[in-house]
Amino acid sequence: MDRDLTAARDLAAELAVRAGRLQLDRRSTLRMGAPKAHANDVVSDVDIASEQLIVDAVHAAWPADAIQAEEGHGRTGSSGWSWVIDPLDGTRNYVSRTGPWSVCIALYEGDRPRVAVVHEPVAGETFSAVDGGGAFLNGEPLPAPGGSTLDKALVGVSFQPNPATKERAGRVIRELLPVSGDIRRVPAALNLVYQAAGRLDGGLALDTNLWDIAAGALIAREAGVVLGGHGAEFTTELTIGAAPKLWDELAEKVRQAVNDRT
Structure with missing residues (x-):
């Protein structure tokens, strides 16, 4: 089934801004x-x-599409297309007024991401991508990220705040902080699009x-960020991203720390 991906991107951007x-x-x-899942998993x-x-x-626009949405408004579909929606990524930042958050909308054809939008409301920034068409910020193309060596790199860290994941994240931070330029904790979607924009040299997301x-992830990939996990493909368990010149060094450090059980 054909789909006008530009029209889908434009609608997603409009809805994210709204x-x-x-x-x-x-x-x-x-x-x-x-x-929800634990005391730190808040919703408003x-x-x-x-x-x-x-x-x-x-x-209303595509009634046959499936929808997967964080707060439970999902629907089954018959078109082979599905929307993946996080209406407010970074709820704790939002309610506590301590940091950024975003609205995230992606469109998949089967298992393949085809359209993506991440909107940061306070800054008024809308990051977007269409599969194979590059990445954009407020309609302007994002240049390929330059990156840095690890000792100078600014690295984003994102993780679910449940006890087990916080323990794993603590090991990663303990290993990364002394050898990297610095780290920032940011919500996962912004971690990825800030890499796309070159504001972060690399990053990781756990669980x-x-x-x-x-x-x-689609926006980062379209901008030229290298993505992976334990292997060549990133997963929800582990997503590592970096500019190409930083990738090998950062991925090795993160994988060692995540797998370290001491």
């Missing part, structure tokens, strides 16, 4: 819900309203969900 505006408008009146009524806004519009990384 959801981001809703988040800014309702930030002072948000209401928290019960934690704004997460849910943002997801509903996106899902309703996507379903994510597909909606956390689907959009950011």
Whole structure:
């Protein structure tokens, strides 16, 4: 089934901006819900309203598409296309006012990502990509990332804040911090698109969900970021990204730290 990917990208960007505006408008009146998987897995009524806004519009445009969405508004489909939506990646940053967050929308054809949008509402930045068409920031092409050596590199770190993952993340940070230029903890989608924009030289994400990384990964790949995990393919368990000149050095360090059980 043919699909106008540019039109899909444009709609996703429009919806991400609308959801981001809703988040800014309702930030002072948000209401928290019960934690989900663990005490640090928080959700607000704004997460849910943002997801509903996106899902309703996507379903109206392509009613046969499947939808996988973090807050439970998913649908089965029959078209072979599926949307992967994180309406608010970085909820804890959002509710605590301590850091950035984003709206993430990706479109898959089967198992292949074809369209991606990550919107950061406060900065008004919309990162996007169409499979094979390069990566963009607010409509302008992103240049290939230059990168750095590890001792000078700024490395992003993202992880789910459950006890087991925090323990693994602690091992990675303990190994990386002394040998890298510095590290930053950022939500997974922004970790990836900041690599695409050259703001981070590399990064890693531990124990994510597909909606956390689907959009950011396509944008990073289209910008020239090298992606992998324990092997050549990245997974939700481990995603490593880096500019090409940093890739071997960073990937080796991260894999050693993640696999170290001492």
